[in-house]
Amino acid sequence: AQSVAQPEDQVNVAEGNPLTVKCTYSVSGNPYLFWYVQYPNRGLQFLLKYITGDNLVKGSYGFEAEFNKSQTSFHLKKPSALVSDSALYFCAVRVPPGEGSYIPTFGRGTSLIVHP
Amino acid sequence: EAGVAQSPRYKIIEKRQSVAFWCNPISGHATLYWYQQILGQGPKLLIQFQNNGVVDDSQLPKDRFSAERLKGVDSTLKIQPAKLEDSAVYLCASSLEAGHELGAFFGQGTRLTVV
Numbered sequence: 127a128q129s130v131a132q133p134e135d136q137v138n139v140a141e142g143n144p145l146t147v148k149c150t151y152s153v154s155g156n157p158y159l160f161w162y163v164q165y166p167n168r169g170l171q172f173l174l175k176y177i178t179g180d181n182l183v184k185g186s187y188g189f190e191a192e193f194n195k196s197q198t199s200f201h202l203k204k205p206s207a208l209v210s211d212s213a214l215y216f217c218a219v220r221v222p223p224g225e226g227s228y229i230p231t232f233g234r235g236t237s238l239i240v241h242p
Numbered sequence: 243e244a245g246v247a248q249s250p251r252y253k254i255i256e257k258r259q260s261v262a263f264w265c266n267p268i269s270g271h272a273t274l275y276w277y278q279q280i281l282g283q284g285p286k287l288l289i290q291f292q293n294n295g296v297v298d299d300s301q302l303p304k305d306r307f308s309a310e311r312l313k314g315v316d317s318t319l320k321i322q323p324a325k326l327e328d329s330a331v332y333l334c335a336s337s338l339e340a341g342h343e344l345g346a347f348f349g350q351g352t353r354l355t356v357v
Binding site for chain 2: 169229231232234
């Protein structure tokens with residue numbers, strides 16, 4: 127069975143400071159990993175994904191995430207936070223085609239609050 | 243580019259009543275997904291369509307939930323009869339390809355409250 131853990135319900139950071147939103151996963155096989163953002167009263171928006179290749183993945187709005195296989199982590203990062211980054215962030219995992227059911231599993235979400 | 247459209251935005255019904263949600267995916271997207279997001283949890287995939295065929299509905303409570311995608315475009319998700327625990331946001335998503343990544347484009351969702 128696959129699972130995703132987002133250990134922090136909420137992350138607080140001051141504007142201009144670097145931010146990290148943590149995600150760890152458990153899956154048998156090679157993971158496909160994703161980050162989505164959900165702004166208030168908006169649908170989920172895709173930020174970035176890791177499928178294969180470079181462990182550092184760059185995505186939308188200046189976000190990036192680093193795949194660490196030994197630590198089974200895929201933490202979301204941004205060098206300088208903006209107040210407008212305040213939202214709910216979801217990490218998700220699934221296995222590649224041919225390695226089993228590809229129903230994705232989402233984490234519970236982490237609320238990011240960026241203070242002015 | 244127009245996004246994924248869903249209606250209604252909000253719905254309040256009594257338990258044991260029926261309800262239907264509608265989704266219009268992004269034009270040209272062959273894959274359509276319905277997710278259920280209960281408050282405080284991440285979205286859970288209910289059903290995935292490829293064109294008008296069902297790819298996976300293993301997490302759909304088929305005794306009360308049904309979904310269809312006629313002509314491979316719009317889709318409806320129905321609950322009959324509704325239970326209190328069905329209160330959630332129902333998200334529709336679409337993507338160009340199936341099986342390789344999550345639906346990258348989500349609608350705003352329909353917030354269902356069952357009382």
